Amino acid sequence: MAERMHTTPLPVQPEPSGWEKVKRFISSRVRSGGSRAKDALVPGATAAIAAVAAYAFASIIIGHSEPYFAATSALIALGFGRDPHIRKALEVAIGVTLGILVGDSLQSLLGQGYWQGVIVVFVTIMLARFIDSGVIFTTQMSIQAVMVVLLPIPPEGPLSRSLDAVIGGIIAIAITMITPVSGRRETVTGMRELFRSTTDVLRELSTALRTHESRNGWTALIEARGLQTEIDTVRTAISDVHKAATYSPTRRSARQDLDEISRTFEKTDLAIRSLRIIARRVITVIDELDAKSTTSDDVAKLADWFSEAADAVAVLGRSVAEPAAPGRHRSLSIARDALGAVTTKLTPTQLGAGTLHGEALVMMCRPMMVDFLEATGSDHSEASSYLPRL
Incomplete structure (x- = not known):
């Protein structure tokens, strides 16, 4: 008759309490958040400098009163990736500038209002899909267009915002080119x-x-x-x-x-x-x-x-x-x-x-x-x- 083997059961680990789960979740979120913030130090500083530089250039050098689109164009073109890339910055800058240009052009023809906004966004989306298959490209163009058509026209005229977008894109591309990126x-x-x-x-x-x-x-x-x-x-x-x-x-x-x-x-x-x-x-x-x-x-x-x-x-x-x-x-x-x-x-x-x-x-x-x-x-x-x- 075979002898029965007696084994000692492993101790059962108690289930963590609700408060322990909350603490673990918070601790995990803090660690991951700290890691992301650390990785974003250089990109964040670069984006901040680009945005302010674009705004200052359009305001001081060009003389625009509120060149918000220069700052937003620079921020969007740079993005918040760990390393900026020339082609990506160029594509985004073109998308943003086209969106603002379409909004400015249609606003000068149709005027400002809700139904004009619908037409502008629709035309921008169709144009974006014709130019590029990327969803992000279409979204960027349409967002910039709707902001242009719904915001008040600046004193310098509607097309001044397109110039601001060009300034922001150029500054973003210039920073991307001179930033010492090493992969x-x-x-x-x-x-x-x-x-x-x-x-x-x-x-x-x-x-x-x-x-x-x-x-x-x-x-x-x-x-x-x-x-x-x-x-x-x-x-x-x-x-x-x-x-x-x-x-x-x-x-x-x-x-x-x-x-x-x-x-x-x-x-x-x-x-x-x-x-x-x-x-x-x-x-x-x-x-x-x-x-x-x-x-x-x-x-x-x-x-x-x-x-x-x-x-x-x-x-x-x-x-x-x-x-x-x-x-x-x-x-x-x-x-x-x-x-x-x-x-x-x-x-x-x-x-x-x-x-x-x-x-x-x-x-x-x-x-x-x-x-x-x-x-x-x-x-x-x-x-x-x-x-x-x-």
Whole structure:
């Protein structure tokens, strides 16, 4: 008769009282609010300066009595994102100016009143939808138009508000261009995460070959396919930095740094595409070995190779975090040596690939490693020179 196992029940945690829930909610809101306020310090200060500068310019230089639309146009064009972007500021400034211009023009023709307001807003919405498909663009134009048509006409005349909007937009764009925006932190963070995930996939493939577990291979394949999200994130971050470096005088010096990071990213993207195919081939190799009832020793060298490749790719991932060019170049050189040492082993004979699928797996790894080597800054001929003769 089997003995009954006696277990001690886990203590039941008491449900928090209503007051405790309220305190937790307030504490959570305070923390999140404080974090948002901290992130908004620079954008908030920039927006405040832009709004007041636009108002002051229209009032003092142009001589407008109440240039509210200069301030509102600058605020809306800048927005409250963490980093302003030239294209976004330009699009918003155009939308705001068009909305005010349409309102001014129709008001001068139709006069001021409620039914005129209906016509102005309707025409503005139709025009906005014709120009752009974005909902925000349409909303901005219609809001500015209805404000124009319902507010009293300024002493300088109705079209003066359109000039105020142009002033606000120009000041917002100028501030965006000279603001020292740097997206390198986001780019580097994304690249490090991408390399970390790629390293995990390689290690998972090593484990799958070592243990003859195709489930690990499927896990690696799923993770490799999931890398596309991280790739898209990094590509967006690089695109944002490229725009800033193109239009902003304060970021011109970052172009060389950006070019190197872009090259590393593009070659890594190509390597990861190969990695997805390799992960699928690893599953096939394991299934073939299981069908023949062989031992894991038959692919031990392949498993060791994937582990070494993971270490080498991890070195490449750490090199992108180097802030200065000399340090980054030294790190890339170390990564090149590590990747090259792994690449020199890529022959079916050295890795003990005695089956057709095993040989195919080794051959698939060769272009992947060439791409990783090119990601360190090597040209194609230099990277290919690491491949051993077959």
